[in-house]
Amino acid sequence: MTAQESNPKNLTFNVIDVETANADRRTICEIGIVYVEDGQVRDEWKTLIDPEDWFDPWNVEVHGIDEEVVKGSPTLPEIWDDLSIIGHLMTLRRQHR
Numbered sequence: 453m454t455a456q457e458s459n460p461k462n463l464t465f466n467v468i469d470v471e472t473a474n475a476d477r478r479t480i481c482e483i484g485i486v487y488v489e490d491g492q493v494r495d496e497w498k499t500l501i502d503p504e505d506w507f508d509p510w511n512v513e514v515h516g517i518d519e520e521v522v523k524g525s526p527t528l529p530e531i532w533d534d535l536s537i538i539g540h541l542m543t544l545r546r547q548h549r
Contacts, residue, residue, distance in 0.1 A: 461491035471515045474508035480528055481507070481517050483535075499534070500525040 467486045473479035484498035500517065502525045512518045 463491065464489045471517055472511060473503040473505050473517075474511055476505065479503040479505040481522050482515070483531075485535075497534075499531055501531065502527050 465488055467488065469482075469484040470480055471482040473481045480501050481503045482498065482500050485496070486493055487495040487497075500522050502522045504527060507518050
């Protein structure tokens with residue numbers, strides 16, 4: 453990779469942020485995706501998701517999302533096809549421990 457290619461201003465990628473209702477990674481209650489092209493934010497997408505599970509008070513304290521906030525929101529299977537916007541681009545993620 454050349455210096456030109458490794459310059460962040462020349463990269464195209466997605467950044468994904470996921471919030472969960474509790475410590476179980478399957479309890480996604482919000483997904484946000486930012487599409488970056490040539491170092492510039494080109495598009496943003498986010499949605500609340502009903503995890504169909506309980507909310508841990510610690511998680512609610514961190515992100516402010518609880519049962520009332522997601523009431524009436526789609527479930528993950530219902531929005532799964534919407535995630536195709538990620539495409540085949542490099543995706544960056546950070547895992548909180």
